[in-house]
Ligand SMILES: *[C@@H]1O[C@H](CO)[C@@H](O)[C@H](O)[C@H]1NC(C)=O
């Protein structure tokens with residue numbers, strides 16, 4: 291009965307248009323076997339004893355069941371046994387042809403990565419049709435039954451069986467991938483529903499809950515506060531050394547850039563990277579945070595020994611060149627701040643305007659998100675640097691990245707497109723003439739999170755100017771909406787070098803069906819998505835990948851009750 295279970299599940303999971311065909315066929319198949327099959331097979335059991343694998347056809351069981359004394363009388367009733375046998379084979383061929391067609395249509399509906407499956411199923415179906423209409427077999431159907439050529443019939447049966455076997459194999463393999471995609475689809479639907487609710491909440495003035503959902507949870511906040519208290523109580527312990535260690539600027543070492551306002555997340559990134567580096571004393575981590583979290587970061591990274599790794603903690607405000615006369619985003623944020631000021635005094639109007647409300651989300655306001663576009667100026671002495679988001683975990687030694695031939699490109703990143711998804715068209719406004727003229731809407735997008743930057747190539751290509759040009763044009767947000775990925779895709783268009791996907795596995799903050807093999811094999815895993823590992827809503831199966839790098843022995847971490 292493998293046949294039945296193998297193709298019934300996906301159809302019953304989701305009642306879509308094709309389901310009727312599949313299920314109806316199943317029952318038809320069985321109903322007709324109780325009548326036809328009993329007759330034929332039993333009548334013909336003497337022929338079937340020589341057939342290669344009767345269980346391959348669903349009638350195998352009834353064959354066994356009725357094998358006894360009925361045979362002779364049935365035989366006596368039937369004058370030509372070959373005709374019904376032919377009909378039965380043909381029927382099975384037809385049923386499997388319809389099954390393949392149904393799956394092709396099912397795959398087409400799921401769209402995602404199934405275009406190959408669509409083709410395979412369509413071909414399977416066509417192969418059944420071709421087989422039935424082969425001239426040598428057509429003669430079987432044209433004969434009156436008495437003069438049927440039995441060797442041809444046997445050959446026909448053999449070929450049908452072979453195709454049925456292939457069909458079932460493909461169905462069994464496809465089923466797994468279909469189930470996963472259904473899960474993803476369901477998740478997407480859920481996320482979409484949540485977003486809808488948030489939009490509604492916003493419109494109703496409940497915007498603060500949105501900010502709460504996006505910002506730092508209580509326990510991380512507690513940690514930052516406690517660290518800050520420590521910093522204030524013992525200022526001498528944490529004063530900046532006047533002279534920076536030469537390693538911070540030594541281009542022969544391995545340099546990392548981490549921009550974060552989350553103390554715990556930043557420490558997990560550094561802990562995991564140090565843990566897996568073969569020689570920590572060759573690694574330099576440049577942590578940049580905001581004024582508010584500077585003290586906490588300084589204390590956090592002073593409390594522990596990193597086996598010789600170097601850690602620089604700075605505030606974005608320390609970099610004077612990042613001012614609104616130079617940085618378009620700051621200029622735009624300043625005017626956004628004016629808007630914010632304006633709206634804060636007129637709350638009633640503010641809650642009605644969803645677009646402007648977005649500017650009040652700290653995430654979008656923060657310059658910390660945008661300083662990734664100033665790496666060559668932040669680190670003028672360096673030739674190359676690895677940019678890491680604060681929601682990643684390092685699982686391997688990463689020095690191999692420095693050995694990759696960048697082919698003169700600037701940004702080494704993993705690509706994220708599949709099928710029609712994650713193409714440039716989804717990230718920017720192709721109705722805008724400037725975008726349309728310059729970019730290919732089908733170009734493959736890549737991901738931020740772990741990006742290897744060749745700073746010399748960046749300087750040579752003058753990409754900061756390129757970025758400024760586009761960012762200034764986007765003052766009114768007509769080229770793209772928010773975030774750093776669209777301007778990144780624009781700035782590094784044609785200067786991105788695709789990295790092997792195992793360097794950076796994404797989706798641990800939203801996609802429950804990433805395979806554990808893929809995760810275990812990854813150099814870096816990325817909790818992009820809403821279900822961050824430091825939040826209650828984190829996915830249980832992925833959270834340990836992150837928590838194992840939390841400093842539980844740190845007294846402040848303990849004091850802040852991480853229910854991790
Ligand atoms: C269809 O038939 C051709 C020729 O017999 C064969 O090469 C091909 O693999 C078959 N396709 C599928 C999907 O089984």
Ligand SMILES: *[C@@H]1O[C@H](CO)[C@@H](O)[C@H](O)[C@H]1NC(C)=O
Pocket residue numbers: 610611612613614615616
């Ligand atoms: C802003 O930055 C530019 C260089 O990027 C610098 O010349 C200028 O002095 C800065 N302005 C202020 C007020 O710091």
Ligand SMILES: *[C@@H]1O[C@H](CO)[C@@H](O)[C@H](O)[C@H]1NC(C)=O
Pocket residue numbers: 636637638639
């Ligand atoms: C809200 O906006 C409308 C039109 O833009 C204006 O007439 C009204 O005075 C504003 N309300 C407040 C409280 O500012």
Ligand SMILES: *[C@@H]1O[C@H](CO)[C@@H](O)[C@H](O)[C@H]1NC(C)=O
Pocket residue numbers: 762763764765766
């Ligand atoms: C943005 O809109 C304002 C007011 O509508 C306009 O003055 C300005 O030129 C626009 N900026 C750009 C870059 O299109």
Ligand SMILES: *[C@@H]1O[C@H](CO)[C@@H](O)[C@H](O)[C@H]1NC(C)=O
Pocket residue numbers: 719721722723767768769
């Ligand atoms: C896209 O660009 C066109 C042309 O400038 C503009 O009319 C339209 O409003 C833009 N779309 C969005 C969503 O900003």
